[in-house]
Amino acid sequence: MSGSNPSDILSIITQLMFMAFLLMAFTGADQRFRMYIWARNIKSKMDEIKEMSDKSKKDTIDFLKKIGVKRAEEIVNELTEFFTINPVDIEPTDITKRMAHIFRTSLLEWERKLEEGAVEEIPKHVKHNALVLIEIANSLNVIYKVIRHYLLYALKNNNLFLIMQLWMIMPQIVKMSKTLDKARETFKHCRPIGDSVGPLVAYKLLERKKRLWHPAKDTVAGEVEIEGRKVIVVKAEGPGATVGNPGEAIKKVIEGMRGQVDLIITVDAALKLEGEESGSIAEGAGAAIGDPGPEKIAIERVATRYNIPLQAIVIKMSNEEAITDMTKKIAMAADEAVKRVIDKVKSLPEKSVVLVAGIGNTCGVAQ
Structure with a gap:
């Protein structure tokens, strides 16, 4: 291209870029590229949440062992998967009584598992702190699993908009997870919040x-x-x-x-x-x-x-x-x-x- 004008070269490059853009738009390659970038970003943040979740479970297991709870790992693994189903709200009659009963049942089950695994009676204030540590581990585990579910579901169905929504809210979710992770140390040492x-x-x-x-x-x-x-x-x-x-x-x-x-x-x-x-x-x-x-x-x-x-x-x-x-x-x-x-x-x-x-x-x- 000897003797070519710089303006001609620039024009050719511009046309090639425009054609590439049209090709990507018509083939959907641009969407796939955006999905790839967003999915990588979500995956990196999801791995960060997973790390916090694993650390929370490990620290909770160590805390339970320290206060004399046998089968600490088994108890934590069970309770991090524990769930509570809200009562039927389509019929509001006595809904608060039913809700209180369900919450009380949930708490009593957690306490029962903890007490059954204890070598000796756990002081009440220590038991309450242990239950909160398990609750934090449960919350982080749920957050990680829900994010993973939506990411995999979006990729499986090639859903650009779901990936985009997930990418947009990930900073808030990570911040919330970091707050829970930080709270773990506070509750472990029983400091006022x-x-x-x-x-x-x-x-x-x-x-x-x-x-x-x-x-x-x-x-x-x-x-x-x-x-x-x-x-x-x-x-x-x-x-x-x-x-x-x-x-x-x-x-x-x-x-x-x-x-x-x-x-x-x-x-x-x-x-x-x-x-x-x-x-x-x-x-x-x-x-x-x-x-x-x-x-x-x-x-x-x-x-x-x-x-x-x-x-x-x-x-x-x-x-x-x-x-x-x-x-x-x-x-x-x-x-x-x-x-x-x-x-x-x-x-x-x-x-x-x-x-x-x-x-x-x-x-x-x-x-």
């Missing part, structure tokens, strides 16, 4: 308790007095990683007092919106509890039955902050929440009765 802020508020209120009792499984209630007002404080029994049964406990306490309660205040962590500051506090009406239904409806029903005002205080945080080590901002917010609770109690006439519930996972927070 962001979601422990509700129980922490209750703990601070219970520092001068007159008495303490157990109104429901894994849940405690204590009585304190604030300037002539009686305050009943409810929280999960710590310091193990459990949320207790606050709805059942509140129901039993109020029924035991024949409804002679002037105010119910629930304190819980809440998911912050992007742009909101972690540790910021908001107040509202209703039951602040992140529950699938049974515990929350128990609070709402007993409050409605006895016509008791139901107020809420929430401390805002991100998903990651909720299940990992409690930050300084959230710990400081607990002090502000205590102050707000006390102000609400003082605003009532003397001899009033107030029930305060510190909702959340009480990991690292005693009573």
Whole structure:
């Protein structure tokens, strides 16, 4: 091509590229190439999740062996494949009772397997931490298997759009998996998490308790007095990683007092919106509890039955902050929440009765 103009060469290259583009478009080669790139990206992230899942299972097995559980590997392998089927919701009658029964059955089965494998009785707080570690391993295992399923299904059926959707949400899924992996260390060492802020508020209120009792499984209630007002404080029994049964406990306490309660205040962590500051506090009406239904409806029903005002205080945080080590901002917010609770109690006439519930996972927070 001696003597050819540079502009002619450029024109030829442009035409060849255009023809190649048309050929790829008509044959579908461009789609296959995009699928290949996206699938490789998904596969690399999926392998990362698989590694976290395997590490979580190994650490959980080691933890169970350390606390004297025989057949630790067998128990973890069984429970990481355990599933819970939600009740039929097309017929809403007694759905919360059925849901509570199913969740209770699930938890009792996990506890039974753990206790059967133990050489000697496991302390309650250690058992609760072990159950959470198994739950984290279960969650990571499910995430990995679901991603693998959709990837293989999309490749098998040559489904470009499914691959594209999976590729687009993989960063969020990986972030969620990393948060669970990070949370494992927190629960293993029984350190307070962001979601422990509700129980922490209750703990601070219970520092001068007159008495303490157990109104429901894994849940405690204590009585304190604030300037002539009686305050009943409810929280999960710590310091193990459990949320207790606050709805059942509140129901039993109020029924035991024949409804002679002037105010119910629930304190819980809440998911912050992007742009909101972690540790910021908001107040509202209703039951602040992140529950699938049974515990929350128990609070709402007993409050409605006895016509008791139901107020809420929430401390805002991100998903990651909720299940990992409690930050300084959230710990400081607990002090502000205590102050707000006390102000609400003082605003009532003397001899009033107030029930305060510190909702959340009480990991690292005693009573």
